[in-house]
Amino acid sequence: VQLVESGGGLVKPGGSLTLSCAASGFSFSSYDMNWVRQAPGKGLEWVSSISGGGSYIGNADSFKGRFTISRDNAKNSLYLRIDSLRVEDTAVYYCVSGGSGYSPPFAYWGQGTLVSVSS
Amino acid sequence: QAVVTQEPSLTVSPGGTVTLTCGSSSGDVTSGHFPYWFQQKPGQAPRALIYNLNNKHSWTPVRFSGSLLGGKAALTLSGAQPEDEAEYYCLLSYSGAHVFGGGTKLTVL
Numbered sequence: 001v002q003l004v005e006s007g008g009g010l011v012k013p014g015g016s017l018t019l020s021c022a023a024s025g026f027s028f029s030s031y032d033m034n035w036v037r038q039a040p041g042k043g044l045e046w047v048s049s050i051s052g053g054g055s056y057i058g059n060a061d062s063f064k065g066r067f068t069i070s071r072d073n074a075k076n077s078l079y080l081r082i083d084s085l086r087v088e089d090t091a092v093y094y095c096v097s098g099g100s101g102y103s104p105p106f107a108y109w110g111q112g113t114l115v116s117v118s119s
Numbered sequence: 120q121a122v123v124t125q126e127p128s129l130t131v132s133p134g135g136t137v138t139l140t141c142g143s144s145s146g147d148v149t150s151g152h153f154p155y156w157f158q159q160k161p162g163q164a165p166r167a168l169i170y171n172l173n174n175k176h177s178w179t180p181v182r183f184s185g186s187l188l189g190g191k192a193a194l195t196l197s198g199a200q201p202e203d204e205a206e207y208y209c210l211l212s213y214s215g216a217h218v219f220g221g222g223t224k225l226t227v228l
Contacts, residue, residue, distance in 0.1 A: 034217075036165075044157070044165065044208050046217040058215050061120045094164060104170040106155055106210065111164050 008113030021095030032098025141209030
């Protein structure tokens with residue numbers, strides 16, 4: 001199982017960004033998927049999850065409105081779009097496997113991609 | 120949204136035993152919260168240790184175990200090793216939403 005995030009970088013406040021996660025080594029469409037973030041020196045925060053087929057989406061209360069999770073099973077890819085970026089969105093964003101018939105949730109983690117929001 | 124609480128820091132001697140706990144502001148933690156535990160070392164991504172309260176992944180060292188203790192989820196480390204020094208996070212599920220605890224910094228000294 002391999003999860004590789006990309007799309008992070010330095011962004012100005014108010015801007016938008018789409019993070020990507022390329023999955024390999026497993027049957028991607030069979031797995032729910034998650035995004036988890038970690039601000040510098042802080043703890044982990046669950047952001048959002050999406051079912052294997054993409055029909056069910058869940059968001060933590062703090063991440064409703066500006067954060068949009070999506071997936072493309074044909075491309076084995078997971079996405080997170082963040083709108084109206086704020087300084088406090090500065091964090092490492094991790095792509096994390098969800099549950100499936102083969103594996104429990106949160107078993108596999110990518111290395112993360114750093115989003116820095118600053119003027 | 121519930122708040123999940125963990126001890127900010129704990130210290131254990133090499134070879135010793137320590138228990139980390141994970142509580143919920145909404146009441147007792149049960150197996151229905153599917154407690155998870157993760158280990159994170161500086162500069163690394165978190166690594167899953169325990170799922171669904173007391174189940175270990177294939178890579179989880181046998182010295183780690185999960186349980187319920189006094190209305191909280193618990194992670195017990197028996198026979199601490201220097202490489203177990205890390206931050207430990209629990210995660211609880213609330214009807215499809217998930218909440219992490221603030222983390223426990225475990226020192227092996």
